[in-house]
Each structure stands twice: as C-alpha cells, then as structure tokens.
Amino acid sequence: MSSSSSSELEMEIFQYIDGHQSDFIKDLKEWVAVQSDSVQPDLRKEVIRMMVLVADRLAALGATVNSVNLGSHQLPNGQDLPLPPVILGELGRDPQNPTVCFYGHVDVQPAKKEDGWKTDPYTLTEINGNLYGRGATDNKGPVLAWINAVETFRALKLVVNFKFVIEGMEEAGSLGLEKLLEEENQCFFSDVDYIVISDNVWLSNKKPALTYGSRGNACFFVEVECGGKDLHSGTFGGIIHEPLTDLIALLDSLVDPTGHIQIPGIYDSVAALTEEERKLYESIEFDLEEHKKNSGVKKFLYGTKEEILLHLWHYPSLSIHGIEGAFHEPGIKTVIPSKVIGKFSIRQVPHMDLSVVKQQVVEHLEGVFSRRNSPNKLKVSMPLGAKPWLADVNDPLYKAARRAIKKVFGEDPDFIRDGSTVPVARMFQTITRKSVIMFPIGAADDGEHSQNEKISRHNYIEGTKVFASFFLEISKLHRHLHETSNMEIKN
Ligand SMILES: Cn1cncc1C[C@H](NC(=O)CCN)C(=O)O
Ligand SMILES: [Zn+2]
Ligand SMILES: [Zn+2]
Numbered sequence: 001m002s003s004s005s006s007s008e009l010e011m012e013i014f015q016y017i018d019g020h021q022s023d024f025i026k027d028l029k030e031w032v033a034v035q036s037d038s039v040q041p042d043l044r045k046e047v048i049r050m051m052v053l054v055a056d057r058l059a060a061l062g063a064t065v066n067s068v069n070l071g072s073h074q075l076p077n078g079q080d081l082p083l084p085p086v087i088l089g090e091l092g093r094d095p096q097n098p099t100v101c102f103y104g105h106v107d108v109q110p111a112k113k114e115d116g117w118k119t120d121p122y123t124l125t126e127i128n129g130n131l132y133g134r135g136a137t138d139n140k141g142p143v144l145a146w147i148n149a150v151e152t153f154r155a156l157k158l159v160v161n162f163k164f165v166i167e168g169m170e171e172a173g174s175l176g177l178e179k180l181l182e183e184e185n186q187c188f189f190s191d192v193d194y195i196v197i198s199d200n201v202w203l204s205n206k207k208p209a210l211t212y213g214s215r216g217n218a219c220f221f222v223e224v225e226c227g228g229k230d231l232h233s234g235t236f237g238g239i240i241h242e243p244l245t246d247l248i249a250l251l252d253s254l255v256d257p258t259g260h261i262q263i264p265g266i267y268d269s270v271a272a273l274t275e276e277e278r279k280l281y282e283s284i285e286f287d288l289e290e291h292k293k294n295s296g297v298k299k300f301l302y303g304t305k306e307e308i309l310l311h312l313w314h315y316p317s318l319s320i321h322g323i324e325g326a327f328h329e330p331g332i333k334t335v336i337p338s339k340v341i342g343k344f345s346i347r348q349v350p351h352m353d354l355s356v357v358k359q360q361v362v363e364h365l366e367g368v369f370s371r372r373n374s375p376n377k378l379k380v381s382m383p384l385g386a387k388p389w390l391a392d393v394n395d396p397l398y399k400a401a402r403r404a405i406k407k408v409f410g411e412d413p414d415f416i417r418d419g420s421t422v423p424v425a426r427m428f429q430t431i432t433r434k435s436v437i438m439f440p441i442g443a444a445d446d447g448e449h450s451q452n453e454k455i456s457r458h459n460y461i462e463g464t465k466v467f468a469s470f471f472l473e474i475s476k477l478h479r480h481l482h483e484t485s486n487m488e489i490k491n
Contacts, residue, residue: 216348
C-alpha cells in the first residue's frame, strides 16, 4: 500500500468517524445505561444482560461470536452466583493481515447518585464536552471506540484480522479468565500476533500516552480475634487486650510518615535505578499541580516530578484500605469488637517476588505482635497476588501506536507506566507469549472508580480515530516485517 493511498483511506475513515459522532455517543449511552456492576451480587443479572449486548454488537459487525460459559462462583456467605460469559469474537482471517486481539471489560464499579454524583451515574450526560457516566472511561468507552473503529473499516476493507476478548468480571478480579486463556492458548490465541488492552488512562489531562508497564499487587488480610463475641467496653474495657488496639498497632507498623515501608527486606530486590530510566522520566510531561488538583489533596509526599514518577512506577508502595469488623457507622457505639480484619496491599515492582514478600510481611507482623504480649489470635493471609508487568517498547505494536497517535493528536505520546495493576496484561503475556500493549485513550482526570467518572467527547472520538489509524499502521509494519524476514530466508 503506497503512503498516499493510505492517507486517502485515512482521511476517508476520519471523516466517517466525525460524521458518526452522535451514533457513537448513542451507543455509549445505551451501554452506560446497563448497571453492569460485577461487585454487587444483586446486579449480576445486569452484567449478564450486558454481555448479551456485547455479543449482539460484535455479531452485527459480522464477527463470529462465542459466549463462553464459565459456570458459577461462591460468595463468602456460601451463595452460588452465575459468572457472566466471556465473549470471544473473531472477524477476518486473511493470512496477509496481522491478527490483533483486543481485550476489554464491560462490567463497572458500583455507583450511586447519593455517593456524590452531579448526574445520574447510569445516564450518560454531556456537560461542557465531557460524557459523564459509570463506565464511560472504565471501560465501556474504550471498548466501543475500538468496536466503532472496526466498524469504520468494515464499510471499507479490512487491513487487520480482529479478535476480541470481552469480559464482565474485571472489577471483581477477572474470575475464570486465566483458566480460559490457558484453555484457549492453542486454539483461539494460536494465530494472534498482537494483543491490545485499553483499560487505563494517560498520565496527563491532555498529553497522549502509551503504557509499557504496570505494578503488581500483593493484598493482605491481618486478623486479630479475642473471643467469640463482642464485649461491652464498660464491663471489659481496661482489663483485656483489645483486638482493634492490637490491629491498629500492627497497621501502624507498616509504613512511616514519609511513605517508607517499614517491613524489613521489602526493598531488597527492587530493580536498581539506571541512568537510562531516570532520563526517561525527565522527558515525560507531567504537571505536578494538575495531578494534585485531580486528586484533591493539598500536598504530595514528594516535591519533584521525577520523585513522584519513581514512587508510582519504580518503587513499591503500601496502602491501608480498611478494617472489617470495626464499628464504622455514624454515631456512638461503646463496643469492643471481638474480631477485626485489617486490609492492606503492597504494589509490586520488578524484581520483587510475591512469596518472599508474603514471608517478609508475615514475619514482620508476627514480630510486632509478639512484642505486645497479647493473648489474642493473629492470622495473616495474602488472598491475592499479582506480579508486575513490563513490555518491550521496541515491539512493532508500540511503533504503530505511536505513529497513530502522532497522526491523530499531532504529537508524540509519552511512554509511561501505570502505578495500578492490570492483571490481564501480565496474564496475556505469560500465557500467550504474544506482545501486549496498554493503549489508553482516556485522560488523567477521567475519575475511574470515582464519582463523576467521564470520558471527554474529544478523547472518545479522537480515540476511535487513533484505533482506526493504528490498524493501518500495524498492518503496514507487519507486512513490512514479514517481507523483510521472507527476504532473509531466501538469501
Ligand atoms: C482488585 N485489585 C487488587 N489489587 C489490584 C487490583 C486491580 C486494580 N486495578 C485497577 O484499578 C485497574 C486500573 N486501570 C488495582 O490496581 O487496584
Ligand atoms: Zn478497567
Ligand atoms: Zn476499573
């Protein structure tokens, strides 16, 4: 394909996308209206209904669709709940074309108007160029942007073979997905060349980015229990070792006020910081003030861009999330809870080892606890462990995505990592051994998981163009690579 015909085709595609903006927004409005919250059991039927919409949408594209039933799972209370199916889709099988597999999820985080939303979370509402609604950026918007980019091509001619993996349990830990990927590795994934995930956001509100790494996470429960029942603090306060007092001491021992994790050995295997990596961070556009504004806090632990990025991407961090069993409602209750469970997690970076981390945490907590001479029962567990992910930025995927961004947004993307965890990136890479890219189209202020989640109309529509342009670029690069390697074989 000559470059002039490619740019004509591109113009035609961009015009098509601009001309169909209102259709694309209508699609998103329909999807956002489904309360596909995978976290709350009583909304599971909505997630399942959402999966039917996705299957229908892909079928309308002309794709072959397989809704894989994953059975059911058990809640902690013993209740059996059906899992939504994972949708495997396939469109185009031209051996000349590269096969790009897109992963996305259409379940969402819980949302209620009373949580502090300005608009109804399940009614997509446009205000000042922003499309507000639960799932707008995480992840229904990007999934639809991809599907609509494919649609645009279908009206023309496919240059890429498409595969789709769309799930409905991402916000609840992608139950059953890993097993499915393993089972399908030799089948569905055998002819896949590249895997694209668009389930994160840029580092900035305005500057596009490509993501080549994400941190893992080790989640911990620390449980302290005295006896079988809650006690009255007037009757027992002052004469017993209280579980919540023990637990607060344990939690307080984890991290100091400067953010430094206090668990001995935890930083031992963190990759050494190279001059190269430090340089990489210097060139990244990152506005500390903007980031602070997005977060709503007054002050960060670090004052420079480089330190902030290092502590989001290169170093582990420890966060305390909550205490199960502690009294948390408004008002006064003079109880001594008998059993409390602290929840915290440690973000993982190369080359930390989850089993070593677990052992360090257990030993540290047991040590702190034993110095308290408490007769209470201590239990430490790690219910979830996800390893970090790093990609090779020299992969053709990154080159193609970079060109597409340059074409649509008129500037080169920043190459960034993500401080949060996208377990599927690592999962796809480890199981399929294909190259994986995280290709965000949402902006830093989209508010994933937060109140007033949004995607801007601009990002949604230009993101659709970026994906369409990416199809052209990856197909050109792929052909070129294959022509070159065929020549090498002949010589
Ligand atoms: C559930 N869980 C426990 N440990 C890590 C996670 C995943 C979660 N992932 C995201 O939020 C995706 C962001 N685009 C996170 O990083 O907290
Ligand atoms: Zn997501
Ligand atoms: Zn999410």
